[in-house]
Amino acid sequence: MNRRPGLLNNQKPANFGKTFKRLLQYLSKDKWIVMLAALFAVVSSLITVLTPVLAGKLLTSITDIWSQKSVDGVVDLFGIALTFNEVLILSIVTAALSTVLNLLQGYSLIGITQRLTYKMRSDLADKINTLPLNFFDKYKYGDVLSRVTNDVDTINQTLTQSLSEIFRSFTLVTAILVIMFVMRWDLALITTASVVISLIVAGNFVKLSQKYFRQAAMNNGDMNGHVEEVYHGHQVVKVFNHQKQAFEEFNEVNKRIYETSWKAQFVSSIMVPIQFFFTNLAYIGVAIIGGYLLITDSSFEVGFIMMFIQYARQVAQPIQSIGQTASIMQQTAAAAERIFFLMDAESETDESHKPKMLNKVSGHVTFKDVHFRYLPDTPVIQGFNAEVKPGQMVAIVGPTGAGKTTIVNLLMRFYDIDSGSIQIDGVDIKDMKREEVRSYFGMVLQDSWIFEGSILDNISYGSKDKTKEEVEKAARAAQTHHFIHSLSGGYDFNLSEDGLNISQGQRQLITISRAMLADKPMLILDEATSSVDTRTEILIQKAMDQLMKGRTSFVIAHRLSTIKNADIIFVMKDGNIIEQGNHTQLLEQNGFYAQLYNSQFDV
Known part of the structure; x- marks a missing residue:
């Protein structure tokens, strides 16, 4: 199968600091809450740091009482004389307070x-709505989907785990060393050396793992693209x-x-x-030197050594x-890079400043020296x-690749x-908002688009102001009403994703009903009856003829028998009109159209 490139294939090398700085901008509105959470983390960490001090004082007090150096077990805590019971209660209170702050x-x-x-x-949803169609021609849908779901979830999970740990860990390390x-100070140097070495080791491993996390994120996007492509087309496979x-x-x-x-x-x-190896070395070093000092220096308290250890x-x-x-932040950065790449993709130009150009549309369309690639x-x-x-019905015919659908996409x-221009009622469509141009057209494509929801919701898509009676009227005109009533629930029948619980022809009838309900001044029909049987096609064709009266209509046709009644037929080849006229005139010319038409009836 043809593979479109993953989005990351065109990215510049990652910039961890820049990516994270941009990610943290999303926290700007909650900066006071972040600061409060940081304060909770700092205070909790400081309380945690005091625990060894209290534990050491308690051990010294117990040792003094046991050796009868002290009778009442009075403890000197930072110049404050406290009893053994007071220190014990203080230890319990600080532990409880630390727990509450962490919560x-x-x-x-x-x-x-x-x-x-x-x-x-x-932001991603808004961005996707502004991306031009050619963006999705270049990249896989599954990869885009992966960014909106998997990558955002990765950021959610990793930041939830990591933000609190960042505040807590750095506060603990700083407070303990101080x-x-x-x-x-001499015993502290041993621990400090292990901390510095551990941080250097972590930094080197982070640089090494960063590229692998970025590659893993890209490969996960490719997997989503592959699964979406293959399983969506599993029947073809x-x-x-x-x-x-x-x-x-x-x-x-x-x-x-x-x-x-x-x-x-x-x-x-x-x-x-x-890292654990280096910190264990420090632990062992402090224990050995502390034990030596305890033996050689009578002023050393056993609680002090225990506290230091x-x-x-x-x-x-x-x-x-x-x-x-x-390590977790590398995953976060890789996910954020992919998301920001999507957000930074070039959007359609802003046209909100453009005024509405047409109040009433007659449907006069002109193509002047149009070039496109x-x-x-x-x-x-x-x-x-x-x-x-x-009011003309225009049929566009020609071989595959002649540019038929492209003309509609440009219109x-x-x-x-x-270069060139396309005009509606004398106004260049580039001078109109895209939304204004598209609001003038009803469209039925060869590939019917159905979403999960009721038939009523599917038909009234884009026409929410219409009543149920108007929906039923449009469905009757499209020969859809009868089959809808044969379903349990009628118009409230719930369609599965992609409408797979009804036939392809029935899905097409629903999209035709949708176009009829929209009641636009111009129509685009891209082989709209290709998925229905001959009898239904005749009925729909009659309904279409009625619908197209008084409306400018563009019909892309492959079965030339369906466009005999067209007012004008554009015969395209290699991106140009090589013949034009009605069906009879083109047959009389005995040119390319006549060859196409007759080839459909050759045995």
Whole structure:
């Protein structure tokens, strides 16, 4: 199958700092809550740092009482004389307060991250609505979908876990080192050395894992694109016995995901035990030197050594958390890069300043020397000229690739022309808002589009102001009313996604009913009856003839027998009109149209 490129293939190298700075801008509205959560984290961490001090004082007090150095167990805590019971109660209160602060911090950060991802999804939805159609010609739908769902969820999960850990870990490390230096600078140097080495190790591993996380995110997007493409077209896959090749393609993408994810997770996972090794060395060093000092210096308290050993042990946990958080942040940055790439894609130009150009549309359409190409080096429409008078039914015919559908896409401003002009009632459509141009057309495409919901909702899509009676009237005109009433619930019958619980022909009838209900001044019909049986086609054709009266209509036809009654037929080849006239005139010319028409009846 043809594969469109993943979005990341065209991206510049990642900039972690710039990406994260931009991500944090989403927190700007909640900056006071972030600061409050940070304060909770700082206070909780400081309380946690005091725990070894209290534990050490309690141990010294117990030792003094046991050795009869002290009778009442009075403890000197930062110059304040406290009893053993008071220190015990203070230890319990600080532990409870730390727990409460951690709960408040978690509650605050969960709300912040949920609002961030809500805003990000909203921004993505707005952005997608402004992207030009040629953007989706270049990239896979599944990859775009992956950014709106998987990547946003990754940011949600990782930030929820990481923000609180960042505040807590750095506060703990800083507070522990400060206290250790105040109490004994030589022992503190041992722990500081292990912290510095651990952070250097983490930084190097983060740089190494960053590229793997970015590749893993890209491969996950490719997997979503592949799954969306293959499973959406599973019938075609089975009809052409392409299951083996599709499975091989799946395995190829799956293997890439395995390799990059394995490398990313492995590099991240070995970072923690290596950090743990260095912090354990510090722990052992403090224990050995502290034990030596306790033996050689009678002024040393056993509680002091225990407190210092606890700090050496305690500093290991936030250091490891910093390493783990750095790894998680790589995932967040990779997801954010993909999202921001989509947000930075070039949107359609803003046309909100343009005034409404036409108050009443007669349907006079003129093409003047129109040139257009999808790709820079591949011309599609070359010097197209045509005039369509109000109320005319215009059929556009020609071989595959002649530019028939492209003409309609240009007329609807799905794409903008390279040069020339297209005018409606004398006004260039470039001078109109896209919404204004599209509001003048009703459209029925060969590929019917149905969404999950009731038949009533599907027919009234884009015409929510219409009553149920008007919906039924449009359905009767499109020969749809009878089959709708044969379904349980009638107009309230709920269609599955893509309308798969009704036939293709019935889905087409619903889209025709939708166009009839919209009642636009001009119509575009792209082989609108291709999926219905001959009898229904005749009935629909009569309804279409009635609908097209007084309206300018553009009909793209492959079965030339359906456009015999057209007022004018444009015969296209290689992006130009090579013949035009009505059916009889073109047959009399015995040219290209006559060849096309007669070829459909050759046995």
